[in-house]
Every structure is written in C-alpha cells, then in structure tokens.
Amino acid sequence: NTGLPNSLRLSSDKKTLYVMTGDHSGIEVIDVATRKVTNHFMLNTPTKRIRFGAGGTPDPQGKFFYTVSTEMTKLADRYDVGKPKYTVIDLAAQKISKTYDIAKEDETAIGAGRGRAGLEVSTDGKYLYHFGEKVLIIDTQDFKVVDRMDLAKPELPGMENIGFGGDLDSIGEAGMRVSLFNSSDPIVHNRVFGIGRFDLNTRHMTFDPIGPAPASMLGLQVAPDKSHAYTVVSNGTLGNRRCEFWQFDLGNDRIAAAREFPCRSRFSFGMSGDGKKLYIYGAGFEIDVYDAATLQHERTWNLNYDTTGGGLIVVP
Numbered sequence: 408n409t410g411l412p413n414s415l416r417l418s419s420d421k422k423t424l425y426v427m428t429g430d431h432s433g434i435e436v437i438d439v440a441t442r443k444v445t446n447h448f449m450l451n452t453p454t455k456r457i458r459f460g461a462g463g464t465p466d467p468q469g470k471f472f473y474t475v476s477t478e479m480t481k482l483a484d485r486y487d488v489g490k491p492k493y494t495v496i497d498l499a500a501q502k503i504s505k506t507y508d509i510a511k512e513d514e515t516a517i518g519a520g521r522g523r524a525g526l527e528v529s530t531d532g533k534y535l536y537h538f539g540e541k542v543l544i545i546d547t548q549d550f551k552v553v554d555r556m557d558l559a560k561p562e563l564p565g566m567e568n569i570g571f572g573g574d575l576d577s578i579g580e581a582g583m584r585v586s587l588f589n590s591s592d593p594i595v596h597n598r599v600f601g602i603g604r605f606d607l608n609t610r611h612m613t614f615d616p617i618g619p620a621p622a623s624m625l626g627l628q629v630a631p632d633k634s635h636a637y638t639v640v641s642n643g644t645l646g647n648r649r650c651e652f653w654q655f656d657l658g659n660d661r662i663a664a665a666r667e668f669p670c671r672s673r674f675s676f677g678m679s680g681d682g683k684k685l686y687i688y689g690a691g692f693e694i695d696v697y698d699a700a701t702l703q704h705e706r707t708w709n710l711n712y713d714t715t716g717g718g719l720i721v722v723p
Contacts, residue, residue, distance in 0.1 A: 409433025409447050414462050418469065419530075425465055425472060432457040434472065434496065448501035454481045457503070460491050464526040464535075465498075466547075472496040473526055473535055473547075476506070493535075493550050507550035513543060529607040530582040536607060538586075544610060556612060582607045585657075587627045587638060589620050600624065602636075602660050615660040625675075627655075630682030630699070634658055637685060637699065639676045640665075652685065652702045666702035668695075 410428035417424055417439075426435040428449075436446035450457045456479045463474035476494040480487040491514070497504040527536040528547070535550075537543040542556040588603035601616035625639040636655045643649050650670040656663040668687065675689040678699070685702075688694040694708040 409435050409449055414459065416463055416465070418465055419467070423465070423469060425463065427459050427463055427474070429459070432459065432476075434498070434501075436469075436498065446498060446501070450496075450503060455479065456481075462525060463496075464528050466528055467530055467532045470498060471504070472498055473528065475509070475526075476503075478506075493545070510552060513537075513541070513552065513555075515540070527584055527607055531608065534607070534610075536584075536605075538584075542605070542612075554610065585627070585629065585636075587624055588614060590614060590616065602627075602655065602657070617655075617660060617662065628676065628678035628685070629657070630678070631680070632682065635663070635682075635699075637678065639687075641670070652697065654699075654702065664702060668697065668702075668704065 408431075409426075410431035410433050412426045412435075413429040414427040415424065416427075422439050424437040424439055426437065427433070428435070431449045432451045433447065433449040435444055437443065438445050458477045458479065460475040460477060463472050465472050472495075474494050474496065475491050477491050478489040480489070490508070492506040492508055494503055495505040495507075496502070525538040527538070528534070529536070533547060534553070535545040535547050537545060543552050544554040544556075545551065546553050584605040584607060586603055586605075587600055589598055589600050591598045598620040599616045599618060600620040601614055603612060603614045605612050621640045622642045623640070625641075627636050627638050629636040634657055636657055638653050638655070640651045640653050641648060648670045649667060651665050651667050653662055654664040655661070671687065671690060673690040674687050677686040677688065678684065679686070683699050684705075685697040685699050686694050687697070692710050692712065694710065696705045696708065697703060698705050
C-alpha cells in the first residue's frame with residue numbers, strides 16, 4: 408500500500424530493514440528474522456506531497472528516521488514547492504515530527520534534494536553525517552552544522568543512485584565508514600581518489616590516496632573478510648564509454664585487479680552476502696552475475712519483471 412520502493416536501508420545491527428517509497432512517500436519497517444512488516448505508513452495527503460531526497464538512516468534506537476525531503480503543497484491555482492530540508496520522521500507516531508532548513512552554503516555541496524548523498528548516524532545518536540561533495544557533521548539536537556570536511560565522495564552519472572545512505576559503501580563495522588573518496592590539492596586542483604576511513608564516534612578521518620581519479624566511480628562493496636573491496640569505474644560517454652570492475656587490496660590500499668565488462672546505459676552494482684559474486688542490475692529485467700575472484704561473467708538471471716530501483720540488500 409505504501410508504493411514502489413526507491414530506497415532500502417539496513418540497520419547497523421542487520422535486524423531491521425527500512426524501505427522508502429517514491430510514489431506515495433511511504434515508509435515500511437521490516438523485521439529481517441521473520442521477514443514481516445512491523446510498521447508502515449504514508450506521508451502524502453490530498454494537498455501535500457513529500458519527496459525524499461537523500462536516502463535515509465534510522466537512529467540507533469530505531470525510534471526516528473532521518474532524511475532530506477521537499478514538501479509540495481497543492482493550492483487553488485498552483486503547487487507551492489518548498490526547499491529541501493532535513494527531516495525527522497517519528498516511526499511510532501507515523502509522521503514527520505520536525506524539519507530543519509539546510510544552510511545555503513551546503514545545498515550544492517551535499518546535493519540537497521537530488522538523492523546523491525548518504526546519511527549516517529553516530530552510534531550514540533548525537534551526530535548525523537551527510538556525505539556529499541563535503542562531509543557535514545550535524546548535531547541531532549538542533550541540526551546545526553558543527554563541522555565541514557572538504558573530501559568529495561565519487562558519483563557515477565547515469566547510474567541508478569537509489570539513496571542507500573552509507574550502508575551501500577560501509578565496511579559493516581558499527582561506527583565506522585570505509586568508502587572511496589576524492590580529494591584535490593588547493594593549488595592545481597589535481598584530483599586523486601583513495602580509500603577514506605571515517606570514525607563516526609571520534610570524527611577522525613584517514614585518507615590513503617591510490618591514484619588519479621577516473622571520470623566516475625560507483626560505491627565500494629567490501630567483502631566479509633574485509634581484506635578486499637570492489638567498485639565500478641566508468642570512463643568516456645555514450646558509444647565510447649568503458650566500464651570496469653576494480654578489486655582493491657584493503658590491507659595495502661592498492662588496486663589488485665581490474666576487468667572490463669559491457670556497459671549498460673543505467674545500472675546499479677551489488678555484491679552477494681558471502682562476497683563471492685558481483686551483481687550488475689537495474690533498468691531492465693536481468694541481473695548479470697560475475698565471479699568476484701576472477702571478475703569474469705558467469706551467468707545472467709532473467710527476472711521477467713523490471714526492477715523498481717529500490718536496490719539490492721543482502722540480509723542474514
């Protein structure tokens with residue numbers, strides 16, 4: 408009843424799945440163990456529509472859900488479209504409890520309203536982290552920005568960015584985010600990419616550069632043993648576009664292997680729970696399965712149904 412999913416988020420303890428829907432601006436809460444829906448509601452009304460913009464993340468207690476949203480109000484002769492705002496959704500009350508303005512200087516840096524930035528919460532629930540062209544550190548009591556970091560997270564134009572928040576790129580450790588970041592020097596602005604490790608509790612960031620930044624990259628999928636990770640790299644456009652898998656050695660922060668694969672016009676990238684398979688899917692009926700060790704294509708699954716863009720979440 409809540410509509411088609413456009414964003415999925417797994418809680419840090421892997422026990423609860425949160426689903427956001429686009430057509431009715433709905434929220435569904437699913438218990439992973441029983442696979443049952445424990446809570447669901449819609450935020451749209453006959454005169455107001457809510458558009459989610461940046462994925463979302465629950466607080467550590469699972470009482471609130473943080474996101475960025477835009478409110479559109481139907482008037483007698485027009486629609487009044489508001490500005491994107493930080494939004495706190497009370498899951499028990501099934502409503503938006505508070506909204507907060509986004510500072511003008513941060514609207515472009517975080518991709519407000521475009522669904523291109525991830526949200527994370529510290530394990531004590533005191534700080535919300537917004538990852539975009541900058542990393543914004545926000546106090547969850549008043550939603551004031553307490554710090555800004557100028558590392559940029561890579562995006563892949565043309566991909567189905569579905570707002571997984573931090574879980575898509577997370578190494579899976581509570582309170583720690585490991586992901587691909589871009590950085591540039593202040594003189595010639597030479598862009599390099601590397602692996603950043605961000606401690607959500609201490610706000611300490613380490614950045615280990617690897618090499619010149621490619622045209623675009625998509626996420627970082629980390630294997631369960633935490634020794635290897637994978638990303639998708641794209642260079643060129645249209646008929647000259649080239650897509651590759653890159654395998655990283657996390658112990659030495661280097662590229663261990665690379666292999667080209669056929670590009671799609673739009674697609675998403677995922678990994679199996681055991682880290683042995685890589686998936687290319689979205690904008691069609693098929694999921695292409697690749698072996699993570701060799702990066703070679705193994706098979707294609709035909710789902711006979713178009714995927715909605717809600718994403719791929721691996722649950723226990």
